[in-house]
Each structure stands twice: as structure tokens, then as C-alpha cells.
Amino acid sequence: MKGSTIEHRHAKGRAAREHMKRSAHRQIGDLSRDPLGPLREQSARHAPRLAALHHARMASSPLAFFLGSAALHAHDLSRVPYTGMLVPISGNAHLLNFGGFVTAERELAFELDAFDEAAMGPWEWDVKRLVVSLVLAARQRKLSSRAAEDLVMSAVAQYRDRMRQYAQYGAIDLWHENITFDRMIESALTPEARRVIRRSLEKGAVGTLGSALHTLVDRTPHGFAWRNFPPTLFRAEHAAPLFAADEGAFEEGGDWRSVIEPMWQQYRETLAYDRRALLDQFTLQDLTFQLEIENGASRDFVLLCTDHHDKPLFLQAREAHPSAIARYVGDGSPRTLTARHHGERVAMAQRLLQATRDVFAGWTSSTAQRPFHVRELREKKLAANVDLFDSMLLESYARLCGWALARTHAKASGEAIEIAAYMGRSDQFPQSLAAYARTYADQAERDYDVFLAACRSGKLETRSDNDIAADTFRAPPS
Structure with a gap:
């Protein structure tokens, strides 16, 4: 909409209601499908043992199942009308993918931190994913249906109101908008919620990955080496059974540097000149494989680098797969997150959607031509511990998520005016989303039951954290 007047942009947003009425967002469509189909397609992209562990994590609750089944939800969202207003979206705006993080400036900020599924898509798909997760969280806490509806209304009303606010921002102001520690505290609904959030953040601000270096690694005659921390972190030689045969260099005695050094050089070339200069001040010491697969069963590893004062830098390399969103959305826009390299797509999405650089x-x-996304490994200082949150604290967190999602969409799209005009000032859009979240949460619970039965019958393989640890540390044959 370059060159369009503010009035024309408002008119465009309101005109989208003719294509998709706000009341129509309560529809979930015809869901007479086998939920295992999209899940099997999703699992087929991954190493079998990691997919089996992913299934086990998903089986713990409907909320965990929903977190790990973005492909299924994308399939279902594509079966109902949408606004046609395509913007860069996360694709998995589940409440567990939000959090408070330490920024590069060593400040605390709250934002979305999941980009594996990022693509150009309808902005409301992210909102719908958030609100369904909120209802499932309320049910996990055994809150009333009214309390669950209040969560959704709070989150969507916050999204609507913040989007109206961002529609008044200049482009530079919006680009630098950040949800800081103090603003998080101000947004809490009650004094008690403010105290809980403040305690969580202040406690989290004390330690960093760097300060924990001595607990994670050992000093050796040749530098530093990772320790094993199963079932989360595994040294390369112990993680080899989890991965395909073409990562043979990670087996005991293998030369893992022969795999990593070419990847390092490719990665270095994707950084701007000043950032390459910064990276060159670090020495690569060791790697460890990481099992953090709630969002998907990808091959992940963490690189330990140190500078001349032995100060550490932790870089996470996460395997990137095709977006579950992109396959369902046709996009003729020149501004896309489409890339032949899926690691590039995820990195571009992170740069575009996050406020903290x-x-x-x-x-x-x-070496096997698998794409990876590389980023600095950050500690989450504030996360949704659903089992400990009461209704008021969960509502404060829901408001934070709604705010963060509005900031994400407004910054990445530059279309806050159009989105705000579409939603308007009334509660019609929040009420429709509340109805959608309730009905689709019912469907997600039915899908979870089907999934759980398939896991128990052996139709879907599952392996626990203990199984994986036993595989990797099994005694060698005599």
C-alpha cells in the first residue's frame, strides 16, 4: 500500500469484512478427516527416533499435543474462509512459544520465539492458534468455561487495542517497539500478578548461559568440552544413534569438525560484515546435540565458542523443514518469506518478526544438504508454567501474548492500519474468536484421543526420554 493515504488504507481493512465477516471467524469447517494423516506427513520428515520422542512428548496432554501439531491445525484452518490479508506470521503462536528473554543489550523483553513454520499467511491464523492454546491451558488447570472465555477475550481485546495503537505509529517507531520488563509489569492485571512476574524476571535476570559455563562444560588441555546432560544435551559421539547414517562423523572417534567447519563457513557468509567481524573473534570449541523438540522433531545442536577471555557464545543450529503454513496458502505478493533454503526462511522470519535483535x-x-537455521541460544526467563498459574496470572499472561502478537504482526507487515480497521472497536471479533477457540479446542481434544490411541496401539511409535538416554548410553557389544 505504498503511496496510499491513511483513509484508503482504513477503507481497505474495512472492505476485507465483505470477503470475511468478523462473525464468520467462529467457523471451524468440516473436520471429518483422519487427524493422523497430517501428523504422519509431519513425522516423515524427521529421524525416526526423534519423531518417536516427539510423539511421546505430545502424548502428555491435549495442550502438548496442540503445540506439536501445527501441521494439523494449518490443514484445518485452510478449510475455512480467511480474510485474504496475508502478512508474515509465525505459524505456531501457541502460548508456550512466548516468553521473556534477555536481549543482546542485556535487557529483558517479552515476545514470540517460534519461527519454524513461519510463512506469509492470514494474520488471524496466528491469533486463532493462540486462543485455542489458551482454552486448552484453562482446561488443563480445570478452570471454568467462563474463565477460559475470559482468557480469550482478554488476549484478543489486547491484540485489537494494541493494533489500533500501532496503527498510529510511524514506521521507525514501530520497528523499534519492544515489550520491556517495566512495560510487562505495568500490563499485569493485579498487584499479585505484578509481584509474581517481577519475581520471575528478576530471578531470571541473575544468571545467563555464560555464567553457567562451569556447569555445562569441562576445561581440557585443548580448550573446553561439553558434558552430557541427558535427556536434553548429548555429546556428539553419544547422539550418533539418534541421527541418520550420513552423520557418521559424529560417531565416537569421528571427526565432527569435518562436518561443522564447512557449515560454519557457509553460515558466516550469511551474516552482515560487522557481524562476521564479531563472529571471527570467537573460537569454535565443541558441539553438543540438543533434544528440545516440543515444536518438532528436528536435528538440533549447540556450538560452544569462546573469545580471547574464555567468555562463551552459544549458537543453536536447528534443522529447518518446509513450513506447514506455506503449503496451504497461495501468495502472489512480492513480499514473501519464500526461500529455496528453509534455514534462510526461518532466519529471515526471526529477523523480521522479533523485536529483539x-x-x-x-x-x-x-554435508548431507540438510538446511539449518542458526541463532544465538537464549534463556527463557519468563515462561507459561500452566500447572502453576492461577486464573488471574494466566489472564495476565494471555494479555501479554496478545500484545506481543500484535507487535509482531504490526512490525513485520507494516499493515497495522488495515488489520486494525478490519477488527474495528467492537467486541465482535473477540467474541467470534472465543466461540472458535471453544469449538476447536473440543476438536483438538478429540484428535488427541485418536492420537493417544494410535500411540498405545503401536500405530505411531513413541519413545520416552529414558528410552532415548538408554539408546545413546547403551553398553557396547562384547
């Missing part, structure tokens, strides 16, 4: 966001490919 990661100077190390980039991409590379393995």
Missing part, C-alpha cells in the same frame, strides 16, 4: 541469526547446510 539477534546479531547471529543466519543459516547453513549440512
Whole structure:
């Protein structure tokens, strides 16, 4: 909409209601499908043992199942009308993918932190994913249906109101908008919620990955080496059974540097000149494989680098797969997140959607030509511990998520005016989303039951964290 007047942009947003009425967002469509189909397609992209562990994590609750089944939800969203207003979206705006993080400036900020599924898509798909997760969280806490509806109304009303606010921002102001520690505290609904959030953040601000270096690694005659921390972190030689045969260099005695160094050089070239200069001040010491697969069963590893004072830098390389969103959305826009390299797509999405800058966001490919997204590994200082949140604290968190999602969409799209005009000032859009969230949460619970039965019958393989640890540390044959 370059060159359009504010009035024309408002008119465009309101005109989208003719294509998709706000009341129509309560529809979930015909869902007479086998939920295992999209899940099997999703699992087929991953190493079998990691997919089996992913299934086990998903089986713990409907909320965990919904977190790990973005492909299924994308399939269902594509079966109902949408606004046609396509913007860069996360694709998995589940409440567990939001959090408070330490920024590059060593401040605390709250935002969305999941970009594996990022693509151009209808902005409301992210909102719908958030609100369904809120209802499932309320049910996990055994809150009333009224309390669950209040959560959704609070989150969507916050999204609507913040989007109206951002529609008044200049482009530079919006680009630098950030949800800081103090603003998080101000947004809490009650004094008690403010105290809980403040305690969580102040406690989290004390330690960093760097300060924990001595607990994670050992000093050796040749530098530093990772320790094993199963079932989360595994040294390369112990993680080899989890991965395909073409990562043979990670087996005991293998030369893992022969795999990593070409990846490192490719990654380095994706950074701007000043960031390459910064990266060059670090020495690569060791790698460890990471099992953090609630969002998907990808091959992930963490690189330990140190500078001349032995100060550490932790870089996470996460395998990137095709977006579950992109396959369902046709996009003729010249502003897309489409890329031949899926690691590049994820890195571009992170740079575009996040407010806090990661100077190390980039991409590379393995010797087996698997695409990876690389970023600095950050500690989450504030997360949704659903089992400990009461209704008021969960509502405060829901408001934070709605705010963060509005900031994400407004910054990435530059279309806050159009989105705000579409939603308007009334509660019609929040009420429709509340109805959608309730009905689709019912469907998600039915899908979870089907999934759980398939896991128990052996139709879908599952392996627990203990199984994986036993695989990797099994005694060698005599």
C-alpha cells in the first residue's frame, strides 16, 4: 500500500469484512478427516527416533499435543474462509512459544520465539492458534468455561487495542517497539500478578548461559568440552544413534569438525560484515546435540565458542523443514518469506518478526544438504508454567501474548492500519474468536484421543526420554 493515504488504507481493512465477516471467524469447517494423516506427513520428515520422542512428548496432554501439531491445525484452518490479508506470521503462536528473554543489550523483553513454520499467511491464523492454546491451558488447570472465555477475550481485546495503537505509529517507531520488563509489569492485571512476574524476571535476570559455563562444560588441555546432560544435551559421539547414517562423523572417534567447519563457513557468509567481524573473534570449541523438540522433531545442536577471555557464545543450529503454513496458502505478493533454503526462511522470519535483535541469526547446510537455521541460544526467563498459574496470572499472561502478537504482526507487515480497521472497536471479533477457540479446542481434544490411541496401539511409535538416554548410553557389544 505504498503511496496510499491513511483513509484508503482504513477503507481497505474495512472492505476485507465483505470477503470475511468478523462473525464468520467462529467457523471451524468440516473436520471429518483422519487427524493422523497430517501428523504422519509431519513425522516423515524427521529421524525416526526423534519423531518417536516427539510423539511421546505430545502424548502428555491435549495442550502438548496442540503445540506439536501445527501441521494439523494449518490443514484445518485452510478449510475455512480467511480474510485474504496475508502478512508474515509465525505459524505456531501457541502460548508456550512466548516468553521473556534477555536481549543482546542485556535487557529483558517479552515476545514470540517460534519461527519454524513461519510463512506469509492470514494474520488471524496466528491469533486463532493462540486462543485455542489458551482454552486448552484453562482446561488443563480445570478452570471454568467462563474463565477460559475470559482468557480469550482478554488476549484478543489486547491484540485489537494494541493494533489500533500501532496503527498510529510511524514506521521507525514501530520497528523499534519492544515489550520491556517495566512495560510487562505495568500490563499485569493485579498487584499479585505484578509481584509474581517481577519475581520471575528478576530471578531470571541473575544468571545467563555464560555464567553457567562451569556447569555445562569441562576445561581440557585443548580448550573446553561439553558434558552430557541427558535427556536434553548429548555429546556428539553419544547422539550418533539418534541421527541418520550420513552423520557418521559424529560417531565416537569421528571427526565432527569435518562436518561443522564447512557449515560454519557457509553460515558466516550469511551474516552482515560487522557481524562476521564479531563472529571471527570467537573460537569454535565443541558441539553438543540438543533434544528440545516440543515444536518438532528436528536435528538440533549447540556450538560452544569462546573469545580471547574464555567468555562463551552459544549458537543453536536447528534443522529447518518446509513450513506447514506455506503449503496451504497461495501468495502472489512480492513480499514473501519464500526461500529455496528453509534455514534462510526461518532466519529471515526471526529477523523480521522479533523485536529483539539477534546479531547471529543466519543459516547453513549440512554435508548431507540438510538446511539449518542458526541463532544465538537464549534463556527463557519468563515462561507459561500452566500447572502453576492461577486464573488471574494466566489472564495476565494471555494479555501479554496478545500484545506481543500484535507487535509482531504490526512490525513485520507494516499493515497495522488495515488489520486494525478490519477488527474495528467492537467486541465482535473477540467474541467470534472465543466461540472458535471453544469449538476447536473440543476438536483438538478429540484428535488427541485418536492420537493417544494410535500411540498405545503401536500405530505411531513413541519413545520416552529414558528410552532415548538408554539408546545413546547403551553398553557396547562384547
